[in-house]
Amino acid sequence: MFICENLRPINLTMDRIQVKSKPIKERAFPAPRETQTLSQSQRRAYRLYLFPSLAVLITVTLAPTLFLLVTSFTPLNLTLPDTVGDFSRPLANYTLLLEDQRFHNSLWVQVKLSLATVSLQLLAGLAIALLLNIRTGFLEACRTVFLIPMVLPPIVVAIIWKVLYTPDISPVLWALRSLGLPAPSLITDPDLALWAIITADVWEWFPFTMLMLLAALQMMPEEPLEAAKLDGAGTWRLFLFIVLPFIRPALLVSGLFRLIDSIKAFPLIYILTNGGPGTVTEVTNYYVFIQAFNFSYLGFSSAITVVMVTATFLLSWWIMRIVGPKVEIE
Amino acid sequence: MVMFPFFWLLHMSVKPDQDIMSFPPKLLFKPTADHYLALWKTDFRRSFMNSAIVSVSTTLLSMVIGVPAAYALSRANFKSDKQLSLWILSSRMAPPIAFTIPFFLIYRYLDLLDTLPGLIIIYLTFNLSLVIWMMRTFFDGTPRSLEEAAWIDGASVWGSFLRIILPLSAPGLAATAIFCFLFSWNDFFFALILTRTQSMTAPVAVVNFMNYEGWEWGKIAAGGTMVMLPVVIFSLIVRKYLIRGLTAGAIKG
Numbered sequence: 001m002f003i004c005e006n007l008r009p010i011n012l013t014m015d016r017i018q019v020k021s022k023p024i025k026e027r028a029f030p031a032p033r034e035t036q037t038l039s040q041s042q043r044r045a046y047r048l049y050l051f052p053s054l055a056v057l058i059t060v061t062l063a064p065t066l067f068l069l070v071t072s073f074t075p076l077n078l079t080l081p082d083t084v085g086d087f088s089r090p091l092a093n094y095t096l097l098l099e100d101q102r103f104h105n106s107l108w109v110q111v112k113l114s115l116a117t118v119s120l121q122l123l124a125g126l127a128i129a130l131l132l133n134i135r136t137g138f139l140e141a142c143r144t145v146f147l148i149p150m151v152l153p154p155i156v157v158a159i160i161w162k163v164l165y166t167p168d169i170s171p172v173l174w175a176l177r178s179l180g181l182p183a184p185s186l187i188t189d190p191d192l193a194l195w196a197i198i199t200a201d202v203w204e205w206f207p208f209t210m211l212m213l214l215a216a217l218q219m220m221p222e223e224p225l226e227a228a229k230l231d232g233a234g235t236w237r238l239f240l241f242i243v244l245p246f247i248r249p250a251l252l253v254s255g256l257f258r259l260i261d262s263i264k265a266f267p268l269i270y271i272l273t274n275g276g277p278g279t280v281t282e283v284t285n286y287y288v289f290i291q292a293f294n295f296s297y298l299g300f301s302s303a304i305t306v307v308m309v310t311a312t313f314l315l316s317w318w319i320m321r322i323v324g325p326k327v328e329i330e
Numbered sequence: 331m332v333m334f335p336f337f338w339l340l341h342m343s344v345k346p347d348q349d350i351m352s353f354p355p356k357l358l359f360k361p362t363a364d365h366y367l368a369l370w371k372t373d374f375r376r377s378f379m380n381s382a383i384v385s386v387s388t389t390l391l392s393m394v395i396g397v398p399a400a401y402a403l404s405r406a407n408f409k410s411d412k413q414l415s416l417w418i419l420s421s422r423m424a425p426p427i428a429f430t431i432p433f434f435l436i437y438r439y440l441d442l443l444d445t446l447p448g449l450i451i452i453y454l455t456f457n458l459s460l461v462i463w464m465m466r467t468f469f470d471g472t473p474r475s476l477e478e479a480a481w482i483d484g485a486s487v488w489g490s491f492l493r494i495i496l497p498l499s500a501p502g503l504a505a506t507a508i509f510c511f512l513f514s515w516n517d518f519f520f521a522l523i524l525t526r527t528q529s530m531t532a533p534v535a536v537v538n539f540m541n542y543e544g545w546e547w548g549k550i551a552a553g554g555t556m557v558m559l560p561v562v563i564f565s566l567i568v569r570k571y572l573i574r575g576l577t578a579g580a581i582k583g
Contacts, residue, residue: 038406045487046406053399053458060455061421064432071431144569148336151565152558153516155533159554160335162540163342169350169547171338203335264425267518271537288427292434293523302431309428316420320412 065309072306076299083299093303103304105279106287112194113283114262117201118255124202125209125254132210133217143211150207158271161200162187165272190277197281200268205261209254216250217243253322260315263308284308343551350547365552373527374553377535381557384446384531385514388453389507395454396461397503401491403462404469422459426519429455434523444526452520457510464509468502469495505568512561532557 038046073090075083097103132142149157164170165187176183186196224242233241265283269275275282275290282290284304292301342350344361408414433452434443442448472495480490496503521531530538536553539546 042481042487043406046402046408049398049402049491050406050408052395053462056395056454056458057418057421060451060458061424061429062417064429064436065424067432067436068428071435144566146332147565147569148562149332151512151561152336153518153533153561155516155518155537156339156554156558159536159540159550160339163339163547163551164335169342203332260423264427266426270518270522271540285425285427292427292431298431298435301427305425305428305431308425312423312425313420316423317416320416320419 068302068309069306071299072302074299076297076302078296078298093300096300097303097307102279102282103284103287106282106284109194109279109281110263110283110285113198113201113265113281114259116194116198117205117262118258120198120202121206121209121258122251122255124206125211126213126251128206129210129213129217132214143214146207146210148207149204152204154204154267155271157200157204158267161196161203161268162271165196187273188277190280193273193277193281197265197268197272200272201262201265204268205258209258212250212254212257213247216247220246249322253319256315256319256322260312263312339551339554342547343555345548345551347548365548366556369549369552369556373530374532374535374556377530378532378556380446380529381515381532384449384453384529385511387446388450388457388514389510391450392454392457392461392510393503393507396458397465397496397506398491400462400465401469401495404466405474418459418462422456422463424455430520430523433520437524443524444528446529448524449521449529449531452524453514453517456513460510460513461506464506465499465502468499468506472498508564508568512564515557515560 072093074086075089075092076086077083128146152160164172165185167173167183167185173183173185184192186192220243225238228238228242263283264285266285266289269281269283269286273281275286279287285308288301288304288308291297291304343365344363345359346362346364349359402408403411403414429452433448437443437448442451476494476498477485477487477490480494481487485493516533517531518533518537521534522537525531525534532553536550536557539550539553
């Protein structure tokens with residue numbers, strides 16, 4: 001599968017699959033070992049291995065999600081003890097959602113943030129992956145360097161950008177000022193604050209799309225490219241009609257992964273703008289955080305979260321349909 | 331472009347206070363360890379230890395529980411494989427806030443708020459699925475013929491798993507464990523909400539320097555550097571496997 005090229009275990013899988021795909025040659029030999037059926041005791045052993053994980057997963061993920069669903073039907077507010085277990089108007093939170101302007105605003109901010117970051121990350125990732133793919137010798141060293149923004153603790157990334165955006169200490173804003181250019185304080189300007197977040201987010205996560213696309217590019221067979229070159233196709237046409245269709249699944253999957261992650265955006269917003277100025281950078285996730293832990297409207301925020309969880313679940317399901325649960329070879 | 335912001339933070343952490351605010355930036359200055367020393371005298375030290383304890387424990391726990399499950403999923407062709415995988419992937423993908431609200435309420439009731447076990451348990455939500463997801467691809471890549479040969483020689487499923495498959499998967503195990511450690515170490519959101527003072531972790535402690543102590547940039551930079559230090563070291567160690575870990579049901583606390 002394109003995600004994990006050039007790792008030894010995957011190559012082993014590939015060998016196995018190649019063996020399977022040559023049935024005529026192999027027919028003389030006994031059936032491959034892995035098709036052997038498992039005995040009862042072996043099946044039981046496997047189920048036993050799976051059990052602790054399932055039990056823990058049920059306790060820490062499934063049960064809390066159900067609990068979340070239940071609280072979303074109550075007006076739970078920790079400052080008002082009466083609201084615990086009050087199911088008299090179960091859908092009140094959801095009808096409130098339909099009218100809540102601030103929630104609608106948060107959805108709109110979310111859409112802007114997600115669209116901008118995902119598309120910019122795909123573009124930047126693709127551009128750099130194409131560059132790195134040409135100079136293969138140069139590649140290993142570069143890869144590690146490019147990985148750094150992605151592996152840094154998100155909080156450190158946020159601090160780094162806070163420094164770069166704070167007029168008193170920012171070397172970038174100083175440089176702009178001394179060149180006589182306008183150097184606005186990005187994170188306090190309502191028109192620019194969201195772009196400040198987008199810039200930092202793209203910096204943090206373009207390595208992810210780059211890696212996924214680079215892996216896909218390296219899986220690409222040479223033959224169609226050579227053939228097209230012989231037919232006199234230019235670089236641009238090669239890219240458009242051969243490279244792009246080949247990496248389309250990788251583009252889609254990395255875009256989806258980033259889309260899901262963009263719904264969780266938190267540390268950057270918390271540190272850089274705190275959702276402000278006003279509510280211009282208040283994405284849905286952040287709005288839930290404020291409703292739940294600043295205002296203590298836990299019932300209402302549960303309802304918003306249920307909506308978010310449904311969205312991420314659908315996106316995960318979409319990814320699963322493309323990638324499948326097993327490592328697959330195209 | 332990529333590295334500049336990163337190095338700027340590093341250099342700020344060793345720059346004397348009076349130089350941080352001076353422009354044009356002084357590029358030649360006498361490096362100082364003052365910020366680090368000052369930092370280590372505050373509660374930051376305890377937070378740093380908290381982070382280490384929580385990350386190591388949750389890593390061990392999720393490895394012990396998750397690795398056999400990954401092996402079983404890889405080998406047994408369970409009928410509900412697809413549904414199980416979707417569940418595991420979506421619990422990895424779910425927004426942290428979805429777990430935070432119910433856990434916050436339950437912890438309030440169980441008195442687990444602001445405790446290390448509380449954090450260790452909630453980190454299982456993402457680490458366990460990560461272990462299963464990642465180790466499964468490693469196990470899928472180890473040939474079955476090995477353990478089948480051992481079975482013929484009379485080894486049990488458990489015996490062949492322990493003595494043949496696990497040693498073979500050592501690099502995968504190491505890489506997966508480091509990822510668990512990193513994701514727990516990097517977490518900010520859960521720790522922000524579920525801890526107050528006693529069990530505050532390092533990332534939250536650094537952010538608190540921003541809020542209460544009047545923007546001591548030197549200290550903030552030093553704290554940030556301390557928080558990213560283990561991450562950078564470990565990432566270099568598992569460089570080869572980074573790609574798989576970071577793409578296996580990606581990231582982010």
